[in-house]
Amino acid sequence: NAGVTQTPKFRVLKTGQSMTLLCAQDMNHEYMYWYRQDPGMGLRLIHYSVGEGTTAKGEVPDGYNVSRLKKQNFLLGLESAAPSQTSVYFCASSSGEKLFFGSGTQLSVL
Amino acid sequence: AQKVTQAQTEISVVEKEDVTLDCVYETRDTTYYLFWYKQPPSGELVFLIRRNSFDEQNEISGRYSWNFQKSTSSFNFTITASQVVDSAVYFCALSEEHFKAAGNKLTFGGGTRVLVKP
Numbered sequence: 001n002a003g004v005t006q007t008p009k010f011r012v013l014k015t016g017q018s019m020t021l022l023c024a025q026d027m028n029h030e031y032m033y034w035y036r037q038d039p040g041m042g043l044r045l046i047h048y049s050v051g052e053g054t055t056a057k058g059e060v061p062d063g064y065n066v067s068r069l070k071k072q073n074f075l076l077g078l079e080s081a082a083p084s085q086t087s088v089y090f091c092a093s094s095s096g097e098k099l100f101f102g103s104g105t106q107l108s109v110l
Numbered sequence: 111a112q113k114v115t116q117a118q119t120e121i122s123v124v125e126k127e128d129v130t131l132d133c134v135y136e137t138r139d140t141t142y143y144l145f146w147y148k149q150p151p152s153g154e155l156v157f158l159i160r161r162n163s164f165d166e167q168n169e170i171s172g173r174y175s176w177n178f179q180k181s182t183s184s185f186n187f188t189i190t191a192s193q194v195v196d197s198a199v200y201f202c203a204l205s206e207e208h209f210k211a212a213g214n215k216l217t218f219g220g221g222t223r224v225l226v227k228p
Contacts, residue, residue, distance in 0.1 A: 033215075040119065042201055042218030043155075058215065090155065098145075098157035099216070 002026050006091050006102035013081045013109045021076040021105050023091030031094040032074040033058075034066060036087040037104070043090060049074055081109045112137045114204050116219035123192050124227050131187040131222045133202030139163075144178065144185045145203040145216060155201070161185065192226045199223045 004025045013019055023032065030051050035043040035058075045058030047066040055066045063085060065077045074093075078085060086109045092099040113136040123129045135144065146158040159169065161178050169176045173190045189196050203216040 035218075040220045042114070042116075042203075042220045043216075044218070045215055048215060059217075088153075092155075097143075097160045099147075099155070100157075101155040103152065103154045 004091055004093055004100050004102040006089075006105050008105060009103065010106050011108070013078075013107065015082060015109060017081050018077070018079050019081065019107075020078075021089055021091075021107075023074045023076070023093075023102060025072055025074075025091075025093040025100070027093060027095065027100065028071070029093035029095040029100070030071075032068065033092045033094075033099065034064070034074065034076045035090045035092065036060065037090060038087050046076065046089075083109045085109050112139075112142075112204050112206055112217045114202050114217055114219035116202055116222050118222045119220070120223040120225065122225045122227065125194060126191050129189050129192050129196075129224060129226075131189075131200050131202075131224070133185045133187065133219060135183050135185065135202070135204045137183075137204060137206055139206045141206075143205045145205070146176065146185075146187050147201045147203065147218075149199040149201065149221070151198070158187075158200075189224070192224075194226050194228055197224060197226045 007022045033048040034046040037043045044060045049055050049068040052071040067075045089105045091102040115134045142163045144161045147155045149155045166178050175188045177186045199221045201221045202219040205216050
């Protein structure tokens with residue numbers, strides 16, 4: 001019963017390095033999302049996708065890119081990591097009224 | 111722009127006490143959707159409830175109840191007879207768009223951490 005799976009769970013980067021976070025869902029959901037969670041600020045939407053091959057910007061898209069080449073996968077990329085991108089990243093998917101979340105990726109940028 | 115405010119950052123109670131979490135929202139739309147999510151220590155957010163702006167009926171689900179008041183733009187959440195397992199961060203969220211139009215693009219409040227002591 002996998003649901004939404006995020007990899008990796010933890011990562012430490014140096015400023016300027018790049019990385020990709022992978023989100024996979026096995027529920028055949030059309031919609032997928034990337035959020036970041038920072039203390040006291042709740043979750044903020046980075047990018048989202050309403051279907052395979054589509055992506056759109058959310059509230060805080062700067063410094064991130066995404067791709068949805070396959071319906072079940074949604075990738076979040078950081079081209080040149082900055083300390084301000086230190087956060088917990090959550091992927092979510094949905095086909096209806098509620099979101100199903102992954103367990104999060106804790107990213108630290110030094 | 112839409113906004114969700116959860117003024118209480120942390121609430122500590124003793125088991126069996128009731129606890130109410132406040133949520134105040136701002137939106138210019140007449141049609142919108144309100145949500146509550148629970149984030150236990152494991153980290154994964156769990157859906158609790160969704161209400162649309164046309165349905166102001168209060169809802170009860172076991173020990174959980176929700177009070178939606180459009181007049182005060184509030185959607186408060188009460189846990190009755192709290193238990194240690196209720197310890198978590200609770201988020202209120204708002205969507206101005208139906209999921210069929212653009213998916214569940216949610217605006218979250220800052221969250222309220224609830225600590226239930228035995």
